[in-house]
Amino acid sequence: MADDSASIESQGLFVGDLRQLPGVGSLTGMFKRRADAPVALAPEGLEGDRQADRTHHGGPERALNHYPAEHYDHWRQEYPDLADQFEPGLLGENLSTRGLTEADVHPGDVFALGTARIAITQPRYPCFKIARRTGIRNFAQVVAQAGRSGWLYRVVEPGEVAPDDVPARIEAAGHGFTLARLWKVRNDPAPDLDEMAALAELPPLAESWRQAYRSRREYLLQRGAD
Template identity: 45%
Template sequence: MTSITLLTGRAAPLPGSDKRSGIDKRPVHAPLALGTEGLAGDEQADRRVHGGPEKAVHHYPFDHYAAWRADLGALALLDAPGAFGENISTRGLTEADVAVGDIFRLGGALVQVSQGRQPCWKLTHRFGVPKLARLVQDSGRTGWYYRVLQPGKVGPGDGLELIDRLAPEWTVQRLWRALYVDRLNLPELQGIAALDVLAEGWRSYAARRLDSGKVEDWSARLEGNS
């Protein structure tokens, strides 16, 4: 059982911008309903690329904060969980430990790891650090998402308990390496395309690369306002 910090946020304009975002997450102090679209009271401004059933809950390891302080300096945002827009913060679980398809009991709900997190330009804007979204992607310290298998109540004192592992060899770290580092490794792409517990969007990346022999350009997502 891993103890959690539970966080939510409302969509609001980013400081100094007319763009809205729900990236500013704050700890909650009472139980919340968790449904297939996420936690009650949690919002995403751009539902084209954020939220939805395959991205219902975002988990970011607090373990990474020390590395970010070493990389970026003593930023106030890094003093407490929530800097990366996460709904769940823990110690002791990272992308190397967690695999797509892993099922966890979270309070009264059941959740399943669905895909890794794809950082976007809003992280760069939030931190005020040039190209931070790309740094997050390149580091592999991305976090991951859950889909909700069984809705239920979740509270700040609840734990995260591993129930089952359906594809333990497919860690979030391995997926990251295949999609962002060794990007045209055909055996890895074939495995990802056939991985039925992985979110359809990520399987489609692998399928398109297998068909085209090319890697998609994510520069607009990482650096532009899209």
């Protein structure tokens, strides 16, 4: 397929060690620093990058976190009094770009990134820590409702990533469900049940997301039968 990376611009590559989350005291890997040299990417993620809560963050299916810089433009408009903080890296992502959003990508899409190969597994589901990080109450819910959460990759082939490398799609999933569509279905108060059934069995999508569609569909069917 055609290389669409020419329209994508790098906004930074980020890694971080564990630090205490203000106001909570628990450790977090959200505080990233901008990499200024190539970084090795292995199945568990970038060298030097850590996650505190390994149940909900990190691991082979969530090895790399991508957040579009376009969303920071949106949040600056939504929260003008806090606009100065909305810069790439704020929400704990490893990779930030312009030119690629949830409307453009699908679970199962494979990209070349530097000498590595990565595949999208799921949208990132935001947790409470981004509210603590930004000082915006319920920001996790706001981000999820807007579907502006970024996404996660697994590593297909390890390699090395430079700070200015951008993902180049080398294989597109054929199912047609963009990440934006996944969020729309998940947030819809009256979703299409056939669409939910398809998403519940979508092979490239992470099991946690498939289970969420499966469970909600069963609930809606049961409610309709009552």
